[in-house]
Structures are given as C-alpha cells and as structure tokens.
Amino acid sequence: xxxxxxxxxxxxLAKVPFVELADGRLQGVVSSGSDIERVYVSSVAAGxxxxxxxxxxxxxxxxxxxxxxxxxxxxxxxxxxxYGAERVTRYLRVDLGDEQPTAHTIADxxxxxxxxxxxxxxxxxxxSRFLRHLAYLELAPSTLPVPEMQWFPPTRAVA
Amino acid sequence: xxxxxxxxGVMRADLLAEPVAGLEEALDAVEAFDRVLVSxxxxxQPAQAAGLAELAGAVAGSPLASRxxxxxxxxxxGTAGEDHFVALAAARVALLGSVxxxxxxxxxxxxxxxxxxxxxxxxxxxxxxxxxxxxxxxxCDLARAxxxxxxxxxxxxxxxxxxxxxPDPAFRRLATVLDGFAAELAASxxxxxxxxxxxxxxxxxxxxxxxxxVPGAAGVxxxxxxxxxxxxxxxxxHEHATAAQAQVHAVFEPADGxxxxxxxxxxxxxxxxxxxxxxVWQLLRPHMSLLTAVSEGRxxxxxxxxxxxxxxxxxxxxxxxxxxxxxxxxxxxxxLPTAVAPVTAPLDRHPAxxxxxxxxxxxxxxxxxxxxxxxxxxxxxxVDTDRVPTAGPLTPEAVAASHACIGxxxxxxxxFRLQPLAVETTARKKTVAVxxxxxxxxxxxxxxxxxxxxxxxxxxxxxxxxxxxxxx
Numbered sequence: 001x002x003x004x005x006x007x008x009x010x011x012x013l014a015k016v017p018f019v020e021l022a023d024g025r026l027q028g029v030v031s032s033g034s035d036i037e038r039v040y041v042s043s044v045a046a047g048x049x050x051x052x053x054x055x056x057x058x059x060x061x062x063x064x065x066x067x068x069x070x071x072x073x074x075x076x077x078x079x080x081x082x083y084g085a086e087r088v089t090r091y092l093r094v095d096l097g098d099e100q101p102t103a104h105t106i107a108d109x110x111x112x113x114x115x116x117x118x119x120x121x122x123x124x125x126x127x128s129r130f131l132r133h134l135a136y137l138e139l140a141p142s143t144l145p146v147p148e149m150q151w152f153p154p155t156r157a158v159a
Numbered sequence: 160x161x162x163x164x165x166x167x168g169v170m171r172a173d174l175l176a177e178p179v180a181g182l183e184e185a186l187d188a189v190e191a192f193d194r195v196l197v198s199x200x201x202x203x204q205p206a207q208a209a210g211l212a213e214l215a216g217a218v219a220g221s222p223l224a225s226r227x228x229x230x231x232x233x234x235x236x237g238t239a240g241e242d243h244f245v246a247l248a249a250a251r252v253a254l255l256g257s258v259x260x261x262x263x264x265x266x267x268x269x270x271x272x273x274x275x276x277x278x279x280x281x282x283x284x285x286x287x288x289x290x291x292x293x294x295x296x297x298x299c300d301l302a303r304a305x306x307x308x309x310x311x312x313x314x315x316x317x318x319x320x321x322x323x324x325x326p327d328p329a330f331r332r333l334a335t336v337l338d339g340f341a342a343e344l345a346a347s348x349x350x351x352x353x354x355x356x357x358x359x360x361x362x363x364x365x366x367x368x369x370x371x372x373v374p375g376a377a378g379v380x381x382x383x384x385x386x387x388x389x390x391x392x393x394x395x396x397h398e399h400a401t402a403a404q405a406q407v408h409a410v411f412e413p414a415d416g417x418x419x420x421x422x423x424x425x426x427x428x429x430x431x432x433x434x435x436x437x438x439v440w441q442l443l444r445p446h447m448s449l450l451t452a453v454s455e456g457r458x459x460x461x462x463x464x465x466x467x468x469x470x471x472x473x474x475x476x477x478x479x480x481x482x483x484x485x486x487x488x489x490x491x492x493x494x495l496p497t498a499v500a501p502v503t504a505p506l507d508r509h510p511a512x513x514x515x516x517x518x519x520x521x522x523x524x525x526x527x528x529x530x531x532x533x534x535x536x537x538x539x540x541x542v543d544t545d546r547v548p549t550a551g552p553l554t555p556e557a558v559a560a561s562h563a564c565i566g567x568x569x570x571x572x573x574x575f576r577l578q579p580l581a582v583e584t585t586a587r588k589k590t591v592a593v594x595x596x597x598x599x600x601x602x603x604x605x606x607x608x609x610x611x612x613x614x615x616x617x618x619x620x621x622x623x624x625x626x627x628x629x630x631x
C-alpha cells in the first residue's frame with residue numbers, strides 16, 4: 001500500500017520555480033535575475049552529466065560554455081532541497097566515494113568528470129513540462145470522490 | 160462501576176484476528192496474475208501462462224468465466240487485445256471485491272454496527288470515449304512492457320492523456336489515478352534496474368485504471384438528497400505529487416427522524432508537486448465550507464445535499480450552513496455506534512477501500528522500536544501512525560499518550576490496522592483532544608501558520624510565473 005515516492009519537501013520557489021528528476025535528467029527552470037520575462041531552461045543528464053542551459057527563447061546561456069553555469073548549480077541546490085541529496089545522487093548516478101551527499105559535493109563530483117555540453121534539444125520539452133506543471137494551479141477543485149486516492153495515503157517519511 | 164456503553168459501542172477486537180475462509184486462495188490467484196505483469200505480456204513465458212490460468216480458474220464459477228478464460232489464453236499467446244486486458248483487470252478487481260466483502264462483514268460483526276441495504280445503482284452518464292480509449296491504450300502498453308520493461312518512452316505516454324482529461328470533471332477520477340501512477344512509474348525508470356517492484360500496488364492501480372476506461376464505470380451518480388444534521392468525526396487526507404484529497408467522515412442525522420447514517424464528504428484538487436503538507440488545505444478549503452466547520456468543532460445543517468448510494472455527499476456549499484458546536488468525541492461516543500454503514504459500490508470494492516470509522520477507549524498502548532499497538536480488551540490492533548498526516552497537529556507521540564481514539568479501521572498487508580483521526584490525551588489533569596484535521600479550516604498554531612505561509616508564497620510565485628509564461 002505504501003507510496004513508492006515520498007512527497008517532495010517544501011522549498012522557496014522564487015529563484016527556481018521548477019525542478020524535476022525526469023526523462024533521465026535533472027531538469028528545470030531558473031528565473032533570470034535581471035529580466036522577469038526571461039527564464040533559463042537547464043538540465044544535467046544522469047550518468048553522463050551532459051549539461052545544457054538556454055533561455056525560454058532558445059538563446060544559449062553565456063555561463064554554460066564548457067562548464068556548469070550558475071543556473072545549473074542553482075538547479076542542483078534546489079533539487080537537493082526538494083528531493084533530498086540521496087535521491088538526487090542516486091538518480092544522476094553520481095559516485096561520491098566517501099563524501100557526504102550535498103548539493104556542493106554532487107556538483108563537484110559531476111564537473112570532475114569533465115562532462116560535455118548537450119545539445120539544447122531537450123529545452124523545449126522541459127519548458128513545456130514546466131508550463132504543464134503551472135497549469136495544475138488553474139484546474140478547479142472537485143467534490144466528486146476519487147476512491148483511488150485511497151492508494152495515496154499521507155506519509156510522515158520525507159524525501 | 161460498569162462502563163456505560165457495553166452495547167454497540169465496544170469493538171470486538173478479537174473478531175478482527177479471526178481467519179477468513181477462502182481469503183488466502185483469492186489472494187494467491189491475485190498474486191499469480193500480479194507476477195505476470197512484472198515481466199510483461201509482450202513475449203509471455205510458460206510461467207506467465209500458468210499465472211494467467213490461475214486467475215481465470217479463480218473466476219471460473221462467475222459470470223466473467225468465459226471472457227476471462229479467452230483473455231488468459233490470448234494473453235498467454237502474446238496476442239491479447241485491449242478488451243482482453245480489460246477482462247483480466249476485471250477478474251482481478253472481482254476477486255479483490257470478494258475479499259473486500261468478506262473483510263467488511265467481519266468488521267460489521269466486530270463493530271456491531273448495522274449495514275445499510277444495497278441500492279440499485281443509477282445508470283452513470285457516458286462520456287466521450289476517445290480519451291478513455293487513449294488511456295486504455297497506454298495501460299495496455301504498460302501491461303505488454305511489464306514493470307521490468309518500463310522506460311521513459313512508455314511512461315511518458317500518459318502525460319498527454321492526463322493533461323487532456325484533468326480539466327473535465329467527468330474524467331477527473333481516472334486522470335487523477337493515471338497521473339499519480341505515471342509519476343510513480345517515472346520515478347522508478349528504467350524498470351530493468353529496479354531492486355524491488357511494488358507488485359501488488361502497481362497491479363492494483365493498473366487494474367483499477369483499466370476498469371475506469373470502460374465508459375460509465377467512473378461515474379458516481381447521486382441517488383437522492385440529504386437534509387438534516389451532519390456531525391463530523393474526522394478528516395482523512397490523501398496526497399500524491401500532483402493531487403490532494405480530503406475526506407471528512409461524519410454521522411448524518413436525517414431531519415425526517417430516520418436512522419443516523421455514516422457518510423463522507425470529499426474535496427480534491429490537482430496541485431503542483433511543490434505544494435505539500437499543510438499547504439494543501441488552502442487549495443481545498445475554499446471549495447468545502449465543511450473543512451472550516453471541522454476546525455471550529457461545529458456541526459453542519461444540510462438541505463437537499465446530493466448523496467450517492469455509497470454514502471458520499473456530493474458537496475456544494477449552497478446546500479450547507481454552519482450549525483451548533485459539536486464535539487467529534489461526543490459524536491463518536493453517542494451517535495457512531497448505531498449509525499448505519501453504507502454499502503460500497505460493486506466496482507469500488509477492494510480491501511484498500513475499507514476505512515471504517517470506530518471509537519476506542521480503555522485500551523493499553525504498547526510501543527516497541529518502530530511500531531505502536533493498542534491492546535483492545537486484550538487483543539492487539541496495530542496502529543498506523545505513518546498515516547497521520549504532517550498537515551495537522553496530531554502526532555505519533557500524541558497517539559502513544561492517548562486514552563481515547565477516533566480512527567479508521569483499514570486492512571493492509573494481511574491484517575486490520577487502525578488509522579488515528581483524533582485522540583484524547585490528558586494534560587495537567589485535563590482531557591485534551593487532538594485532531595489530525597484540525598488545521599483543515601485554518602490554524603493559529605505557530606508551525607501551522609508558518610507552513611501555510613510558505614505554501615501561499617509558493618503558489619504566488621507559480622501564479623506569477625504562469626501569468627507571464629503561459630499562453631504566450
């Protein structure tokens with residue numbers, strides 16, 4: 001009966017409104033610090049750590065040339081807050097050796113392998129997943145019972 | 160002194176430990192089928208054919224017999240079509256329905272509570288079948304891939320169906336299951352590297368969803384209206400990454416003087432996965448005034464509130480107004496023992512659906528390492544404290560220190576368990592009640608206020624982002 005996925009932990013969303021472990025990547029959306037109309041779509045692939053960062057208008061991020069930019073680092077930090085460091089480590093298949101999993105050690109372990117830049121082809125799908133996520137707020141609540149929610153009890157376990 | 164309520168109020172916990180005839184055999188057949196789904200039905204092996212045959216054999220004496228036998232044969236040959244998969248799902252649901260019925264009659268005996276009569280179901284509305292067909296096709300892809308064969312490509316097939324279904328209330332039920340199920344599968348990809356497969360759970364979700372793709376199956380039509388006094392007992396909260404549901408269990412006293420009944424009122428909302436815990440109340444609260452009444456410890460007066468045969472009030476605030484103060488523990492002591500329990504609709508019968516409100520007191524609390532047990536008249540009843548939501552003031556510690564408890568009896572992993580909804584403890588020689596749903600209508604508690612504020616901020620950020628980025 002118990003749920004397979006523990007609930008996410010609450011975090012502040014101002015800087016990184018969306019982060020998820022999906023499609024074999026850590027991916028999400030980071031708000032630009034200078035332009036409120038602009039967001040960056042960032043991702044790191046599990047296993048290879050191939051990374052990408054571009055704006056929602058598909059312009060490459062200047063900081064992500066050959067190196068994890070600050071957007072990607074912010075994404076890792078928020079993912080650790082939301083899902084817990086262990087789940088992020090496991091999902092990205094990061095080998096930390098004896099080190100404690102933290103956003104910092106995870107990012108360092110990945111950059112130490114010299115990951116390559118991925119093409120930004122994933123950006124469109126990540127951005128559309130973000131928009132889909134936002135659309136949940138616009139859906140009206142319902143008072144029709146959903147008996148199948150009995151399979152999703154609350155749990156005191158945290159991610 | 161003799162305890163006042165030796166009659167209907169005392170639960171016979173001893174009866175809950177009695178073995179149920181045929182239960183193991185039914186669950187064995189279910190398990191045989193569930194193992195089939197682990198490796199999938201794309202290229203079935205002989206062991207899977209045996210599992211399918213076991214399921215078909217278990218329903219051989221039922222009206223499903225010939226359809227399931229045919230489906231099992233086709234599936235074993237790797238040539239099952241969508242109707243065959245639905246037939247297999249139906250057989251599994253029927254078997255678990257029989258388990259539900261046996262457990263429910265055992266519980267009725269233990270609580271001594273009367274059970275209502277079965278109402279003829281009203282015909283449900285039928286809706287556009289295209290989306291249902293799309294959902295079914297995804298579920299069949301899953302069954303062919305098997306849990307060990309799932310990958311992001313297979314799982315992501317649900318996203319479009321769910322997005323198209325969620326806005327339509329008629330599809331909300333199926334969409335909500337598919338969404339929670341798909342998220343869980345996505346988090347478990349690739350299936351080939353899974354250490355442990357939640358075999359029973361995923362087969363449950365798969366088979367329920369498959370049946371809900373049959374046009375009309377998901378409908379819960381009202382069969383009448385309720386006018387009278389509603390006395391809340393407690394709130395049961397459900398939550399997956401992108402949905403939350405609050406279900407209020409209550410005793411309804413009809414104004415016409417007929418017997419009081421056990422009823423439920425439910426509100427659910429889709430949500431972003433970053434709104435969690437205490438934060439979900441603010442999504443649900445505006446749509447059901449009952450949540451506020453629960454927090455204020457009030458009854459609610461109902462006028463012509465639609466109600467289903469299963470005792471679900473289809474809530475709308477226009478049929479409700481706040482009533483007199485009503486203590487849930489008084490309701491549990493006085494009104495609950497004689498309240499008539501509704502009969503669960505055939506398609507909804509499943510052991511996981513069992514959630515029977517009970518009142519217990521005079522138990523001994525036993526704690527060891529991780530687990531908590533109430534000894535009720537000498538018989539142990541496991542207490543599921545993990546089900547106490549973090550979205551309220553009730554804690555496992557309060558449950559362990561309690562001397563009276565309102566809870567839901569559930570059946571999980573082969574045994575009855577108690578989910579606490581509220582407890583009475585003693586503090587400075589005074590009795591204090593703590594309710595899991597106390598914050599449903601709002602709270603002044605410091606930790607609760609802080610968590611609500613964080614969720615409000617999260618929603619505000621997302622709405623701002625949505626305003627700028629959506630529909631551009």
